[in-house]
Amino acid sequence: MNEGFLIGGMFVATFSVRYILFAMAGRVRFPSWLNKALEFVPPVVLMAIVAPNISMPKGELWLSPLNPWLLASLVAVITALVRKDLLTTIVVGMLAFAGMRFGLGM
């Protein structure tokens, strides 16, 4: 029941954004500042989700070189900067994380 609400609500939230301009087909123009603001949205929101996950994986802030979530994230950032390929970044980041957690027992 709750999942029905969740999925229905997410459908409305997703589809309305995708459809509204198609429905009106060019009769509306955004002010340029709003267009610019929208460009910030994806990375800003994604990092707001990632930052707590990797800096407080056990519920409390853990800023330490011994935190494998943070260390593996750093590896992923470097990989993404060097290779510019999403799949490589994911695989290398996961391998680094697995190595630290299960190889080194961090």
Next chain:
Amino acid sequence: MSDSTASSQLLVEPTRAREFLNGASATFPLLVGAAPFGIIFGTLAEPNGLSALGAILMSVIVFAGASQFIALGLLAAGASIPIIIATTFIVNFRHILYSANLVAKVKHLPQYWRVIMAFGLTDETFAAVNNRYLQTDNLSRAHWFYLGSFLAMYSNWILCTYIGLTLGNIFPQMQNWGLDFAMSVTFIGMVIPYLKSRPMIVAVLVSASLAVVSYDLPHKLGLLMASFSGICVGLSLLMLKNRQPVSKERKQ
């Protein structure tokens, strides 16, 4: 491949089926990139509190990769449903930019085509279709290209969700393998290409640090607050940066 496309454009207008197949094949490399997300989404669904049926239905009905991941993350963290829906809305707001870009290409189409195309508007299909529009101005059957790209993405996404659910059931201890980190590392990989200007970098840093500081706010409100603050700071920096050359010109 490019030879045959070029010659068919010269000789006759491509048929609907040809456009459809071109759309699907132009999207193929993007499927390979999207598949892991679908699989990871499927494996993460049940450990994060979404039923198998809910996961499949979400992929069929919502069809928005990043939002589905975020919904799982928020479900696991105990966020309320309205917060998850509001977050979905914000995360998907970038699609406004895509649709704004495509408006001129759909104006001549009946509403039912626009509904289908809007539902299928993903980052990948936008990228593939945008290339098609850049290559040729002929719009009369371009929506069949779009449909081919959309259905390739859509079927791939649903299939991968199912594969992920199955893998998660075969290996129930998968949730201890650090797949939760897969979500973080996926998002990191998605964010890095955006970090090309100082306003964007500062916006992301502001958002990330505020999200950590405000993590204990109820209903994950910290996430929205942090995002909004990051966007405001980034936009302000961008406007200050863009203003400088203008004022210099005026002095000259």
